[in-house]
Amino acid sequence: EPEVTQTPSHQVTQMGQEVILRCVPISNHLYFYWYRQILGQKVEFLVSFYNNEISEKSEIFDDQFSVERPDGSNFTLKIRSTKLEDSAMYFCASSGFSGNPYEQYFGPGTRLTVT
Amino acid sequence: AQTVTQSQPEMSVQEAETVTLSCTYDTSESDYYLFWYKQPPSRQMILVIRQEAYKQQNATENRFSVNFQKAAKSFSLKISDSQLGDAAMYFCAYRGIYGGATNKLIFGTGTLLAVQP
Secondary structure: OOOOEEEOOEEEEOOOOOEEEEEEOOOOOOEEEEEEEOOOOOEEEEEEEEOOEEEEEOOOOOOOEEEEOOOOOOEEEEEOOOOHHHOEEEEEEEEOOOOOOOOOEEOOOEEEEEO | OOEEEOOOOEEEEEOOOOEEEOOEEEOOOOOEEEEEEEEOOOOOOEEEEEEEOOOOOOOEEOOEEEEEEOOOOEEEEEEOOOOHHHOEEEEEEEEEOOOHHHOOOEEOOOEEEEEEO
16 A cells, blocks of 8 residues: 655754755655644644645744655655754655545654754 | 644543543534544554544444534544554544645644553
């Protein structure tokens, strides 16, 4: 069964550094998402992406964040200058027209630790 | 704005027994989707069950079923014959449909389910 993959599984970085989190969505999907979950808290929406542009973003998704689909298979989340409060689990998700178009398939997540 | 509320931070059930997790939501939309996701210690998000608001029949997936009360905006999850592998955090989530497939999921705060042997 096709699945969403994310790399790395765990990233440790120093405050102020740039990080790029990578996702490979399911191949025929067209809609892509990033969510964040701070430890012990609920999952929060960051951004949705369709047709090579951002469809919607939350208040969390400020100028420090950016997303890109550089090559038709990867979907990346970049944090330009990480802060301690960016430490969280980051989930990528995708959805498409196969199966249920409103069902989002989640990747296993990347745990980001900012020190 | 839509909100999702899970009022039970933690629940416990004996193996083989039945447990019900509660979820309420608030929306002004008439059509939407509701989901229950399971998050085991690995933190992977696993879809358990989905309910379309326009369907009156409650969704069922093997040992998992929902009680969807649209007027009351309530969406509870019933787990029958609980197994040790059911122990996890369970999140209720809402998704509108009027924005098309780009609509985000809105999650509740989760219920941590423990299964006692």
